[in-house]
Amino acid sequence: MEEIKIHEFEFALINEFFTELERQGPGSPEETIRALNFIGNLSNKSKIADLGCGTGSQTMALAQNTEATITALDLYAGSIDKLNVTAKKLGLQNRVKGIVGSMDNLPFQNEEFDLIWSEGAIANIGFEKGLNHWKGFLKKDGYVAVTYESWFTDERPAEIEKWWMNAVPEISTIGHNISLMQKTGYIPVAAFTLPESCWIDNYFIPQKTRQEEFLKKYVGNKTVENMISFMRREADLYSRYKQYYGYVFYIGKKI
Template identity: 40%
Template structure:
């Protein structure tokens, strides 16, 4: 699949994956304490709804927002300026598997709906070097809510993300990576629909019109429609889980 097509489809959405401000706040509330003027790294920030939410939740934080796609960072900078927090948010265009930071640079590493790109275990193992001792990491990741998913859901995930695990399996990975689980919770279905799937459904129609006759674009449209349909039918079987950990 053409990565540039995927970027063009998703870059104008309010979010590039499931999530909402309420879930961001709930995950942040699981962190017992942060030092004064904490350094926060938002990995795979996309258009940065959670970045702005973190800036409001932690008014004395300095936030470094990283994404590989420059247009979403430009959009984040504009929104940060409009919200009056541009002086506390710095954007960097970089890959999440090749971060340009010194070890022990951050008090909190945040990754909403992005760790699947690098993989759960690899992401935790690689990113934790950038955490200060006692620092926290908060990530959301897709998970099975059942040990016996339906054939349709199982076939869909085998195609798009075969590394999906159960919550218990993720908990074991967290321990193997040398992190302590502080808490976890499942994202509500509203976190999928309100700021992600419903805007995406509208965007799909626009995107199809913009790229009429492009076979690759039409394949992406159909794949995305299938993803939405599978979630609509099987939301009880899987979803996103927020994990908050401490180094």
């Protein structure tokens, strides 16, 4: 039986599930700030775009650790609504604005931004394609910072290779991705792996209660059952094969 891709599940159901969670992918405020420390020359005049922002956990970390103006973009209106409510609660609404839009059809001006940020989302359009497309919206010497699923080793067991090749067909090694960053017109500044806690404590464990709630709400719904089965398999595979892959923060400076 062929592996089901998460993208094949209904878009609205996936977003309903994840909008109630603090994070829509592996990560942490600490790792967001760690990556931010590699970015130079940000001021109260700087502009940041956070692409594929979800409900904005990392957006708020960026806003609380810079003086920049941030435009956060996501396809799902429910996530953007929640992000804008959070920004207002934190008193950040004058500097943080969430908008609905697509990462591969950005509604921005050429060379508008000092920094383009994207955690756990660039795989939706492809690492190389994303870096190429987004570069036009960065000022000269502007930065890009993304997290992207990557192999830690040159070889890995067939089971996990098949899973990730199905989910992210372009998945590759850290070295290959750094070379792609150079090829697309950036100077690589840093690359570091996210710790296991970003996956287990911040992504998989919070899903468990939500999964039970969802199965009760949509009892007998095969799409939901398949979606939850997919998520549980993802967590199981990570526990068994985490030494072979993970998210890597890639930071580059536009030439």
